[in-house]
Amino acid sequence: MPSRRExxxxxxxxxxxxxxxANSGHPGAPMGMADIAEVLWRDFLKHNPTNPSFANRxxxxxxxxxxxxxxxxxxxxxxxxxxIDDLKNFRQLHSRTPGHPEYGYTPGVETTTGPLGQGVANxxxxxxxEKTLAAQFNRPGHNVVDHxxxxxxxxxxxxxxxxxEAASLAGTLGLGKLIAFYDDNGISIDGEVEGWFTDDTxxxxxxxxxxxxxxxxxxxxxxxxTAIETARKSDRPTLICCKTTIGFGSPxxxxxxxxxxxxxxxxxxxxxxxxxxxxxAAFEIPADIYxxxxxxxxxxxxxxxxxxxxxxxxxxxxxxxxxxxxxxxxELPADFAQKADAWIAEVVAKGETIASRKASQNALNAFGPLxxxxxxxxxxxxxxxxxxxxxxxSISAEAPGGNYLHYGVREFGMSAIMNGIALHGGxxxxxxxxxxxMEYARNxxxxxxxxxKRVVYVFTHDSIGxxxxxxxxxxxxxxxxxxxxxxxxxxxxxxxxxxxxxxxHAIQRNDGPxxxxxxxxxxxxxxxxxxxxxxxxxxxxVLKDCEGExxxxxxxxxxxxxxxxxxxxxxxxxxxxxxxxxxxxxSVFEAQxxxxxxxxxxxxxxxxxxxxxxxxxxWYKYVGLEGRVIGMTTFGESGPAAELFEEFGFTVDxxxxxxxxxxxx
Numbered sequence: 024m025p026s027r028r029e030x031x032x033x034x035x036x037x038x039x040x041x042x043x044x045a046n047s048g049h050p051g052a053p054m055g056m057a058d059i060a061e062v063l064w065r066d067f068l069k070h071n072p073t074n075p076s077f078a079n080r081x082x083x084x085x086x087x088x089x090x091x092x093x094x095x096x097x098x099x100x101x102x103x104x105x106x107i108d109d110l111k112n113f114r115q116l117h118s119r120t121p122g123h124p125e126y127g128y129t130p131g132v133e134t135t136t137g138p139l140g141q142g143v144a145n146x147x148x149x150x151x152x153e154k155t156l157a158a159q160f161n162r163p164g165h166n167v168v169d170h171x172x173x174x175x176x177x178x179x180x181x182x183x184x185x186x187x188e189a190a191s192l193a194g195t196l197g198l199g200k201l202i203a204f205y206d207d208n209g210i211s212i213d214g215e216v217e218g219w220f221t222d223d224t225x226x227x228x229x230x231x232x233x234x235x236x237x238x239x240x241x242x243x244x245x246x247x248x249t250a251i252e253t254a255r256k257s258d259r260p261t262l263i264c265c266k267t268t269i270g271f272g273s274p275x276x277x278x279x280x281x282x283x284x285x286x287x288x289x290x291x292x293x294x295x296x297x298x299x300x301x302x303x304a305a306f307e308i309p310a311d312i313y314x315x316x317x318x319x320x321x322x323x324x325x326x327x328x329x330x331x332x333x334x335x336x337x338x339x340x341x342x343x344x345x346x347x348x349x350x351x352x353x354e355l356p357a358d359f360a361q362k363a364d365a366w367i368a369e370v371v372a373k374g375e376t377i378a379s380r381k382a383s384q385n386a387l388n389a390f391g392p393l394x395x396x397x398x399x400x401x402x403x404x405x406x407x408x409x410x411x412x413x414x415x416x417s418i419s420a421e422a423p424g425g426n427y428l429h430y431g432v433r434e435f436g437m438s439a440i441m442n443g444i445a446l447h448g449g450x451x452x453x454x455x456x457x458x459x460x461m462e463y464a465r466n467x468x469x470x471x472x473x474x475x476k477r478v479v480y481v482f483t484h485d486s487i488g489x490x491x492x493x494x495x496x497x498x499x500x501x502x503x504x505x506x507x508x509x510x511x512x513x514x515x516x517x518x519x520x521x522x523x524x525x526x527x528h529a530i531q532r533n534d535g536p537x538x539x540x541x542x543x544x545x546x547x548x549x550x551x552x553x554x555x556x557x558x559x560x561x562x563x564x565v566l567k568d569c570e571g572e573x574x575x576x577x578x579x580x581x582x583x584x585x586x587x588x589x590x591x592x593x594x595x596x597x598x599x600x601x602x603x604x605x606x607x608x609x610s611v612f613e614a615q616x617x618x619x620x621x622x623x624x625x626x627x628x629x630x631x632x633x634x635x636x637x638x639x640x641x642w643y644k645y646v647g648l649e650g651r652v653i654g655m656t657t658f659g660e661s662g663p664a665a666e667l668f669e670e671f672g673f674t675v676d677x678x679x680x681x682x683x684x685x686x687x688x
Contacts (some may be wrong), residue, residue, distance in 0.1 A: 025312045027244045030065070031057040032299045033100060033312050035272055038092035039295060040305040041113035041120070043286045048114055048122065051269040051282035052090030055241070056175060056206050059265055063204075064097055064318075067255075069170060071322030072102035075130045078351055081170045081330045082133050082149045082447065086142025087177035087206065087356050088123040089284065095120050098131040100308070100316035105129060107306055108159040124564055126446065126474045134446050135474050138466050139185030141439045143203065146174035147189040148443020148452075150201035150260070151418075151428070155398070156449045158424030160347050164337040167329075167347065170200070171255070177206040178216050181224055185467075193260045194232030197420030201260040202251065206241070208269040214280045225264055232262040241265030272299045350396045350449045353477070353533055353661030359393055365529045366390075370523050371556060374548040379541040379581070380483040382522035384409035390526060391415075391426075398450040400428035401481075402437050407482045408455035434460045438467035438480070445476040451530060456479035457489075458498040458540055461505070471536035472510040478536040479529045485515060486636035487671060488544045493661030502540065503641040506609055510535040514608045515635075517566075517584035518546045521607050524559040528611070540581070542665055547585040549605070562611025563623055566603050567591055573602035576624060576684055578645055579634040583653075583673060587634055590678035599686070602628075606645075630685050638672055649688075651681050 032515045034057040042048035064083075071077040085094045092113065099105045105119060112118040119129050123137030132150070136142035149172040157168035180186050193201055205224065209216055225235045234257040237248045247265070254261035270282025273295045287295065296302070303309060337344035349356070366389040375382075391397055391414045405411040430437035441452040461468065461482055471478045487497045505513040514525035514537065522541065529537035549566060551559075558564035563578075567588055575594070579587040584605050585680035591601045604623055606612060612620065624631075624645065631650040633642035639654030646652060653672055660667060668674065 025315050027058070027061055030062040030312060031302050032272070033308055033316070034060060034093060034096040035299060036296070036301050036303065037096040037099070037110060037306065037308070039112050039287055039292055041092050041095070043289065044111060044305070045114040046286050047421065048092060048286065049089040049284050050092065051210070051284075051289055052087055052177060052206060052564075053093035053096065054271045054273065054282070055208050055267040056090065056093055056204075057270045057271070058242045058244060059175070059204055059247055059267070060093060060097055062244050063173060063251065064101065065316070066248060067251055068173065070131075070318065071324055071326045072098075072131070072319050073323055074326060074399065075103065077322070077326045078448075079170050082146070082172045084134055084136065084142045084146040084149070084174040084438070085124055086134030086136055086146070086174050087139065087179045088142060091120070093175075094124055094132065095129065098129065100313065102322075103131045103316040104320065105131070106613055111306060116499065120616055122361050134443065135470060138470065139179040140185040141467060141470060143174055143176050143180055144189035144436050144439030144467070145184045145443035146172050146201060146203070147193045147198065148440040149447045150193065150198040151196065151440065152444045152447035152450055153200055154196070154198060154423045155418060155425070160343055162336070162340055162343070164534075165332070165339060167333050167336050172201050173204060174201070174203045176203060178209070178211055179665060181205065181222070182220055185435045185439060189440060190228060190231045190233065190435040192433065192436060192440070194432065195420065196418070196423070197232075197258060198260045199258040202254045203260070203262050205262055205264045206267055207264055208267045210269045210278070210280050210283060212280060212283055218428040225262070231524070232259060234259045236261065236263045239263055239265045241267035242271065274298050290642050322339050346395070347449075353448065356393060357533065360531065362393055363390060367520065367523045367527065370519050371551070375519050376547045377519055378543055378545050379516050379519070379522045380409045380543060382516070383481065383526065383539065383541050384412060384524040385519065385524045386411035390530065394447060394451065394528070394530065395426070396451050398426055398428065398444060398452045399454070400430050400436045400452070401455040402430045403432045404456055405429070405459070408481055410453070410481055411454045421501045431452060432637050434463035435467055438464035439470070441478050442467060442471050442474065442476060445471070445478050446474070451477055451479065453481055455480035455483065457484040457496060458482035458501050459496050461498075461501050465504070468505070468536070468538070469508060472508050475510050475535045477533050480536065480538045481541065482538055483541045484543045485540045485581060486542070487655070487659040487667045488542055488636060489665045490543070490667060491661055491662040494658040497659035498637065499655045499658060500638045502635070505538050505642060511538060512536075512608055512610050513538040513540065515540040515581040517581055517605050517609050518548050520549070520551065520556070521559055521605070525607060530559055534580045536672060542582050544582060546582055549584065549588065549603065559607065560611070560617065562605040562608040562613070563604055565623055566605040568602050569595065569600040571600060573628055575599060575630045575632070575686060576604055577601060577603045577632050577634060577678070578604045578606055578642070581635070583634040583636060586673060586675065586678060587610035589675045590682070593675055593679050594682055599682070601682070632678065632681055632685065634673070634678060636668070636671070651685055653678060653681060
């Protein structure tokens with residue numbers, strides 16, 4: 024029977040071979056962590072290679088995603104649908120083994136990692152989802168939600184600030200089923216980290232209320248196994264500090280930065296084979312080692328045993344069981360759309376002039392009771408973001424069954440944790456901060472879009488309209504950044520009605536995230552007929568039209584829609600034919616058919632003005648070189664909102680004057 028070291032060496036061999044063939048990649052981490060992976064995956068990890076979406080599987084996250092050949096080797100060896108040819112195609116165009124693990128590309132990869140530290144935060148989200156789902160669904164004698172989250176991370180993850188944010192919250196929430204393995208090899212791309220990273224990492228995690236297991240030999244299977252057994256008994260998250268040698272087995276490059284981010288080289292690969300006593304050709308795994316790694320039979324047995332438990336649960340608690348199935352499938356209640364539309368009709372009838380952040384809270388109060396899967400939160404701004412609704416129940420270590428997380432001032436951590444929650448399944452997460460602080464969370468928002476997960480970002484205080492807090496808090500370029508992000512729908516509603524529709528769309532969308540951008544200041548209700556109301560969901564529509572063909576089109580979003588309506592009325596008094604287009608979501612509008620877009624923005628009408636209290640440059644795609652944009656090209660100022668709008672040209676007189684100038688040209 025192959026020894027543990029031989030099984031681990033299969034990982035090392037596949038990793039160095041794939042990197043060598045691609046002449047690109049990171050062999051050091053997979054070779055250094057192979058022994059840890061062998062113990063975890065063979066002795067502890069609950070998973071089913073024949074069904075990667077098995078509901079009660081353990082979640083495994085490789086936060087140091089540059090070491091992707093480790094997880095690809097594990098998936099291949101244990102029996103997932105990942106062939107040896109897929110490994111040979113490592114880092115090649117359209118392969119199933121991209122340079123960093125990508126969700127949706129490779130069966131068994133739970134999340135996209137690579138930007139260091141975010142995998143740790145994703146893992147915290149997985150663990151929160153597990154603990155909260157268990158509290159909501161488990162009943163005495165029926166533990167249908169009961170699994171662990173394991174995460175590998177390296178020095179780079181530890182240095183990234185997001186790991187501090189996420190680890191701190193994990194300790195506060197008592198996530199006992201979260202177990203992290205710190206690959207303490209002392210090497211990063213620039214060399215030995217002692218020149219720039221001298222933290223006492225164990226003490227830091229102890230301060231976060233983690234159980235810390237120090238000084239584990241990452242190449243000693245017995246020590247690793249004992250550490251995992253200890254970790255699994257804790258009611259706190261655990262950090263297992265593993266001393267490892269990067270590039271383990273490479274005679275000339277182990278323990279050095281040369282093994283971190285480039286192929287070992289053909290000569291060194293041959294020397295490593297000899298040093299490891301791996302007498303097999305490239306990509307060749309002996310049958311007896313494959314047999315030892317194969318987890319398909321055991322995985323099917325694990326899932327069959329859980330199926331029996333779930334059948335008993337279903338018999339005892341049929342409604343809960345059906346709800347669990349629905350939520351894990353990501354399906355909304357069958358009557359959600361109908362009830363949402365009925366409530367939107369009430370908003371139309373009410374016709375309130377309110378801040379869109381308040382309209383957002385009203386939407387939560389309406390939709391929240393319909394959606395037990397909603398899991399909200401805010402980065403310490405609940406009273407400003409207005410994300411805490413009447414049915415919100417705060418989650419804590421002692422009371423994990425609620426539906427609202429107080430993330431603290433951790434915008435980046437919050438956003439990456441939400442990604443983990445969405446990836447786990449069973450929840451639709453939303454989280455909030457001021458739009459300007461989207462910048463702290465930017466890369467996690469991008470990762471949501473890359474993975475196409477249903478995450479709802481609530482960004483309030485959307486413009487210079489927040490007033491006296493000044494330019495440090497007034498977003499200028501953020502809307503353009505969000506709108507330019509593929510797969511992300513960014514909504515900036517003009518009133519309470521558009522706000523309600525934006526929430527409905529974000530909840531119903533299951534192929535990507537949404538950013539809902541709301542105002543601090545009140546927004547005037549805009550009258551609409553039934554057709555216009557339906558067209559809001561098309562992202563852009565004619566809100567106010569003229570008799571006959573327009574000679575000028577005003578395009579606006581958010582608070583500036585009301586300004587456009589007022590300007591149109593004044594221009595109409597002068598005999599001008601002006602159309603007002605409300606454009607709450609440009610990406611949704613762009614997805615419409617050509618005939619609809621032509622009907623809203625006819626190409627033959629070249630006179631166009633876009634109006635938005637954000638960076639002007641984005642809007643030239645709609646107005647062209649002949650048009651005008653009334654927007655921001657500088658940072659804001661501190662002062663009352665009304666004075667700021669006048670200072671920067673967001674007035675009826677300026678819109679009318681710009682229109683007259685444009686039409687005279």
